[in-house]
Amino acid sequence: MHLPRFARTKRIANVVALSAALSLSPTPAMVEASSLPDMGDASGSVLTPEREQRIGKAMWRQLHQAGKIIDAPELAGYVRSLGYRLLAAGEYGPRDFTFFLVDAPSINAFAMPGGYIGIHAGLITATQNEDEVAAVMAHEIAHVTQNHLARGYEKANRMNLPMTAAVIAAILLGAQNPQLAEATIAATTAGAAQMQLDFTRAHEKEADRLGIDTLAAAGYDPRSMAGFFRKLEEQSRYYGSGVPEFLRTHPVNQSRIADAEGRARVFPDSSSQPQTDYWITKARLEVHLSDDPAALARRVDSRLDAGRSTNRHADRFTLALALRASGELGAARKILKAFVEEAPERIAYRTELARLEMEDERYDLASQLLETGLELYPDNPELLLALGEIHLHAEAPEKARRRFERAIRTNLDTAPETYKHLSRAEAALGHEAASRLALGEYYFRIGETHSAIDQLTAAQDYAGNDFYIASRIGARLKQFKREAELESQD
Structure with a gap:
């Protein structure tokens, strides 16, 4: 009622x-x-x-x-x-x-x-x-x-x-x-x-x-x-x-x-926890939120030079990301390479350096950095997504498609953006039905159910006689429509 x-x-x-x-x-x-x-x-x-x-x-x-x-x-x-x-x-x-x-x-x-x-x-x-x-x-x-x-x-x-x-x-x-x-x-x-x-x-x-x-x-x-x-x-x-x-x-x-x-005070003093993931995330967000990464780089560099840094590793990483965001690729590369050499097992250092090399169109170097990381962590979503993006930029859509599909297959919490990139790779390969299906999955995961339905409806027209892709599209379309019906009742 x-x-x-x-x-x-x-x-x-x-x-x-x-x-x-x-x-x-x-x-x-x-x-x-x-x-x-x-x-x-x-x-x-x-x-x-x-x-x-x-x-x-x-x-x-x-x-x-x-x-x-x-x-x-x-x-x-x-x-x-x-x-x-x-x-x-x-x-x-x-x-x-x-x-x-x-x-x-x-x-x-x-x-x-x-x-x-x-x-x-x-x-x-x-x-x-x-x-x-x-x-x-x-x-x-x-x-x-x-x-x-x-x-x-x-x-x-x-x-x-x-x-x-x-x-x-x-x-x-x-x-x-x-x-x-x-x-x-x-x-x-x-x-x-x-x-x-x-x-x-x-x-x-x-x-x-x-x-x-x-x-x-x-x-x-x-x-x-x-x-x-x-x-x-x-x-x-x-x-x-x-x-x-x-x-x-x-x-x-x-x-x-x-x-x-x-x-x-009821509890005993706790020992300090490892904080590396924290300050890496904080550095990334500081640069993400900054309207002027060049000014951010100057502030951090000044703090380091003056000896006022309370965490030199964190500030150096922030500096590298801010320099990269402001187009200072050479200076950023020098810092990030040092991070990779110091801790080659740390995924964040590899992906940030690889993205820098991608921006500089050094695709082989970028791919090598991430491939080495995947030898240590075969199904890591951050590595797979970054490598897929590099393959897209290098105009290697089949390699990109395989990376994105692997990220989706092996990770329960797949980032919606992965489906969007997969759609681009499928489109570059001429797979229009698969491209529309992936884009529909992207829209569904960001809450735009009706846009997802539109994409899958269009995908049905491109599926032709391909029974496998048509079946996948049909099954997901039913699920999307059920969700849309529930949303309409809210």
Whole structure:
């Protein structure tokens, strides 16, 4: 039974508002309220796990369609790996989680219904070590496992209709003017804020406590949560209106910091964890987010020359990537070659040097670097994707196709971009049906189900008498149409 439009709108707003109140929420521009699922029967006050999953997937789909999610395996894989490590250490029952990286410079993170947890790229670049990233992720995991969104939903149902309409308008305005949307939401929800305040404070305290327990169990420093909160709180004194988004959506006060410090003292001091994957990811994201990589290179180089670097390896790697991004290939090559010589088993060093050689059209050197890496790690998705891209640039589409297919076949969490590259390789080989099928898979994995259906419908016309490809297309088309039907019911 479908709700009247105003009732559906109110329930949508409640879920969006709760995501803001109970997590480090996405900006309103990221979620288009009109495309989110309705919340079911108007008399119901509890979200079922099935509804939570559908809502979370719809919100994630909107983020993907807006281009807000980073799918590069070397970056997305880091966030997933860290999330799964925390889950393995915590005492959590069976529940699906999806960890993803948001392409935004803001210092924020958020949990959505259905176990979807997003980490802003800017949060990682603002941290000093992996323990701080893990602290935020453990906090968000606790929000999900303790059902804070569903538990708060009954409270949110008390929002009056005029305020709900204002929230929805603000969310829709956010598509064009995020600052205006955030200001509108802040103003119109002021009346409801006090109603939610004590309730969400209890959730925050619980998420902090359980998050600290998880940090300790996973071998991270349990003091890192309070330390990161304190650092942000101190920064906020100097930023004024430019306070980190983390603190605007998730206020931190001295009492909360003291509680987190007290909880951490229950545990013994932890030993330092290996941090190489962390600072490699941080360096990549710093360059990715930079509007002026040449200026970034100058700042890092100056820090190294002045002896002010706290991690020379990390700064040298950041410098190499910034130099490459600004076109200084010779200087970048010298640094990256030294990294490969120092640690030939480190995949990131090989792929970054190989991509540099590809940009310089030295395809044989680039391929050799990655082939050697594949001898050590035969099914590594980062190596396979990079090598496939190099073969495409070198106009060797058959070699590229084999690499992309191997990456898909041997990795459960295949990056959507892999299918897009496979589509290019198939097209270069004249395999139009296979190219359309791969492109359809790409669209499906970024949440654009109707575009995926369009591609597979066109692929059927190109399949001709090829029974094998026609069967594959037909089977996937049925699955895509079933998903589209479910989406239309949301």
